[in-house]
Amino acid sequence: MSEKIYIFKRFERFWHWGQAGLIIFLMITGFEIHGLYSNFGFEKAVNLHTLAAWSLIGLWLFAIFWHFTTGEWKQYIPTTKNVAAMANYYLFGIFRNAPHPHRQTQLSKHNPLQRLAYLFILVIVGPLIWVTGLLYLFYDQWLVWGLDGKLTLDLVALGHLIGAYMMLLFLIAHVYLTTTGATPLSHIKAMITGWEEVH
Amino acid sequence: MQRKHHIVKVLFIGWLAMTAGSFTLAADQPKAGSTADHSKFKELQQEFQSGPEVTKACLSCHTEAAKQIMHTEHWRWEYLNPKTGQKLGKIHIINNFCTSSQSNLKACASCHIGYAAMTDKGVNDDETLVDCLACHDTTGAYAKPSGLGGMVYAHDVEVGGKRIRGENLQKMAQKVGKTSRKTCGACHFNGGGGDGVKHGDLDSSLEDPDKKLDVHMDSEGLNFTCATCHKTDGHNVPGSRYAPTAVDKQGVMIRGKEKDRNPATCQSCHGQKPHKDKNAAKLNNHTNKLACQSCHVPAFARGEIPTKMFWDWSTAGKRDESGKPLVIKDENGHAIYMGIKGDFKYGENVKPDYVWFNGDVEYTLRDTKVDKAQQPVWINKFEGSPHDGRSRIWPVKTFRGKQPFDAEYKTLVVTHLAGADDTAFWTNLDWEKAIESGMKAAGLPFSGKIDFIETISQWPITHMVAPKDQAVACHECHSQGGRLEGVLGVYLPGRDRIEWLDNAVKVFALLTLLGVLGHGLLRIFTSKKH
Numbered sequence: 001m002s003e004k005i006y007i008f009k010r011f012e013r014f015w016h017w018g019q020a021g022l023i024i025f026l027m028i029t030g031f032e033i034h035g036l037y038s039n040f041g042f043e044k045a046v047n048l049h050t051l052a053a054w055s056l057i058g059l060w061l062f063a064i065f066w067h068f069t070t071g072e073w074k075q076y077i078p079t080t081k082n083v084a085a086m087a088n089y090y091l092f093g094i095f096r097n098a099p100h101p102h103r104q105t106q107l108s109k110h111n112p113l114q115r116l117a118y119l120f121i122l123v124i125v126g127p128l129i130w131v132t133g134l135l136y137l138f139y140d141q142w143l144v145w146g147l148d149g150k151l152t153l154d155l156v157a158l159g160h161l162i163g164a165y166m167m168l169l170f171l172i173a174h175v176y177l178t179t180t181g182a183t184p185l186s187h188i189k190a191m192i193t194g195w196e197e198v199h
Numbered sequence: 200m201q202r203k204h205h206i207v208k209v210l211f212i213g214w215l216a217m218t219a220g221s222f223t224l225a226a227d228q229p230k231a232g233s234t235a236d237h238s239k240f241k242e243l244q245q246e247f248q249s250g251p252e253v254t255k256a257c258l259s260c261h262t263e264a265a266k267q268i269m270h271t272e273h274w275r276w277e278y279l280n281p282k283t284g285q286k287l288g289k290i291h292i293i294n295n296f297c298t299s300s301q302s303n304l305k306a307c308a309s310c311h312i313g314y315a316a317m318t319d320k321g322v323n324d325d326e327t328l329v330d331c332l333a334c335h336d337t338t339g340a341y342a343k344p345s346g347l348g349g350m351v352y353a354h355d356v357e358v359g360g361k362r363i364r365g366e367n368l369q370k371m372a373q374k375v376g377k378t379s380r381k382t383c384g385a386c387h388f389n390g391g392g393g394d395g396v397k398h399g400d401l402d403s404s405l406e407d408p409d410k411k412l413d414v415h416m417d418s419e420g421l422n423f424t425c426a427t428c429h430k431t432d433g434h435n436v437p438g439s440r441y442a443p444t445a446v447d448k449q450g451v452m453i454r455g456k457e458k459d460r461n462p463a464t465c466q467s468c469h470g471q472k473p474h475k476d477k478n479a480a481k482l483n484n485h486t487n488k489l490a491c492q493s494c495h496v497p498a499f500a501r502g503e504i505p506t507k508m509f510w511d512w513s514t515a516g517k518r519d520e521s522g523k524p525l526v527i528k529d530e531n532g533h534a535i536y537m538g539i540k541g542d543f544k545y546g547e548n549v550k551p552d553y554v555w556f557n558g559d560v561e562y563t564l565r566d567t568k569v570d571k572a573q574q575p576v577w578i579n580k581f582e583g584s585p586h587d588g589r590s591r592i593w594p595v596k597t598f599r600g601k602q603p604f605d606a607e608y609k610t611l612v613v614t615h616l617a618g619a620d621d622t623a624f625w626t627n628l629d630w631e632k633a634i635e636s637g638m639k640a641a642g643l644p645f646s647g648k649i650d651f652i653e654t655i656s657q658w659p660i661t662h663m664v665a666p667k668d669q670a671v672a673c674h675e676c677h678s679q680g681g682r683l684e685g686v687l688g689v690y691l692p693g694r695d696r697i698e699w700l701d702n703a704v705k706v707f708a709l710l711t712l713l714g715v716l717g718h719g720l721l722r723i724f725t726s727k728k729h
Binding site for chain 2: 041046047090095096139140154157168173
């Protein structure tokens with residue numbers, strides 16, 4: 001019998017899945033606005049994209065509050081320790097049934113590579129998307145904000161797009177890596193129930 | 200059976216008499232809201248022998264009317280553009296329809312608001328020559344025959360073998376009233392020589408339009424006349440296409456407060472934030488790039504009257520077997536070739552072109568040098584740029600033509616088209632005579648060498664405002680190959696993207712996907728070994 005520990009709290013799981021759904025939906029609508037394909041129609045895509053963005057901003061405000069009140073923000077403190085071991089594990093160890101170099105605990109639920117990846121998403125990709133997205137949305141306020149002439153819409157749109165593309169690449173890798181737990185579905189189960197099967 | 204027929208007949212005649220009677224009764228009432236019943240004015244109870252006599256009677260009360268008129272473009276057909284210094288107006292410009300009013304005034308001036316007041320030398324400022332009825336007739340019967348320079352007759356006459364119907368001037372004088380879509384339209388719907396020919400957004404379908412055709416002029420609804428927007432001040436009608444207001448940054452116009460402002464802009468009634476419903480904020484912030492008309496006039500020539508889109512004068516001159524100028528009509532009965540005019544193309548429900556426009560228009564005039572190596576020549580060029588801070592994207596009708604020019608002096612030429620004389624092109628289909636005579640009338644040199652050159656003129660589209668649910672939809676511009684495809688200088692989501700970046704990301708995403716799939720397969724493969 002393998003050991004189980006309670007890793008993800010209720011709000012955390014709600015935040016995760018809410019965010020996942022909204023981000024995927026934002027990609028679907030955003031790429032349509034960008035003109036890559038056609039589904040909802042431009043107008044509806046814009047409206048849905050904006051609505052989803054506001055929902056995600058709302059969710060994030062709660063999540064930020066939660067991270068600081070619970071001290072969970074510490075989960076994202078980067079560390080160089082074991083990064084090489086983790087990379088080594090994904091590149092070689094995993095095929096040899098080697099032991100997982102990171103032991104999950106409630107105080108350290110992310111492995112060093114996860115910490116780096118999530119931190120990158122949180123401090124680089126996220127802010128890039130939010131800042132460019134809000135500038136895009138409040139394009140008509142640029143004059144009032146004194147930004148007219150200093151920024152151009154194509155630059156803002158490009159920043160937003162690059163953020164979205166980074167998120168897309170992250171998503172592909174992230175979804176795949178969920179299958180690398182004790183069993184292929186154990187990470188996903190953990191994100192649903194909160195209980196992780198440890199190696 | 201016989202009796203039954205008889206009863207029906209009696210009833211029918213009775214019904215006819217009743218309805219006819221009620222029509223006359225209604226027509227005899229003075230216009231609602233008017234404080235004057237002109238039929239009671241002694242001055243108007245006379246047998247008028249001519250148009251000027253009517254005017255004289257009008258001026259006996261409306262003492263300043265003629266003086267006011269004489270300051271307007273309607274009278275002078277002349278406009279001095281203060282920005283370019285160009286002398287414009289119908290009397291000066293060359294266009295790519297009938298090319299020039301000069302030398303053709305007997306025909307063209309039937310649309311002048313004077314009684315033969317226009318000549319090639321200028322305009323005769325005799326007050327009695329002002330034609331009050333052209334704008335103020337309410338009977339709908341007043342018509343100025345072509346070929347008389349704008350004159351009308353009080354009785355039927357014969358001119359040059361043609362019988363011309365006289366006008367019932369007394370009846371018309373007694374029923375004068377405000378201008379209407381019909382009176383303005385008598386000239387403005389027929390620019391270019393026929394209904395809808397020139398503008399595309401002005402034709403006789405606007406005499407009695409429904410809401411779909413024009414939300415403001417809808418005769419069952421708001422029922423605006425032209426003057427509702429083009430609100431006159433001292434007979435001066437604002438809203439000239441020689442000096443259009445491309446951008447109106449002011450709010451709703453308060454009557455009497457802003458004297459120098461054009462009241463015929465959308466903003467003068469709707470303000471700067473016209474949208475109130477769904478997506479209001481997003482739509483309102485489009486107004487820093489777009490003229491209202493760009494979305495709200497989705498197409499012109501929507502009233503089932505086609506507008507001319509192309510006119511090739513170089514093919515004119517063919518005759519049929521009987522020696523008369525050849526006429527070829529399309530399946531709808533519209534001439535697509537006329538021996539006297541050349542080839543035409545028409546358009547209905549035409550999507551406009553879109554250009555940056557700041558209100559400045561540069562014209563190619565009679566003395567401007569043109570070069571066949573650089574055709575098409577822009578008869579009028581709408582100036583503007585995304586960067587000058589005063590331009591908006593405007594819808595325009597682009598009218599293409601091919602017209603004669605002086606191959607040696609390299610100027611567009613005045614062609615003498617209409618007239619009873621031997622030099623008129625429409626009489627004998629001889630370009631050399633027609634141009635020589637036209638240029639002479641305009642006092643311009645002509646080398647005798649004729650060639651044809653491609654020309655373009657652009658016309659702002661502003662009328663035929665559709666109901667809001669038929670406005671141009673977002674995706675019609677926010678897409679590749681959409682309406683604004685050629686309008687650069689603005690980032691347009693949905694249209695503009697960096698192709699290589701999108702492709703690079705697609706490749707990168709695919710590689711990532713293949714990478715993780717490979718990794719996964721390898722895991723499955725190796726786990727079986729253990």
